[in-house]
Amino acid sequence: MYRYLHVGSVRLAWKDFGGEGPAVLLLHGLFGRATTWEGTAAWLRPHFRVVGLDQRGHGLSDKPDGAYSRDDYVDDAVAVIEALRLQPAIVIGHSMGR
DSSP: OEEEEEETTEEEEEEEEEOOSSEEEEEOOTTOOGGGGHHHHHHHTTTSEEEEEEOTTSTTSOOOSSOOOHHHHHHHHHHHHHHTTOOSEEEEEOOSOO
């Protein structure tokens, strides 16, 4: 089940895959969403609390007009870590490209 939080005026969707222990934040690549990580989350769940984020412009998160900068994505991830009290968190991501 998805949940939501706001970073500034942007509503971000996130999914708690469950688990106990140190936190892992999963960040998808281009055209992805949090559910891209379901298989990986199942593998991590016995050892970690696993959270996936639909990053801005993707999935169920808001799609604000204009370009999104790397700083926007970093700020969003930091805000999720802080709001969900995940720190210290392990961050795992994948990308198509750089």
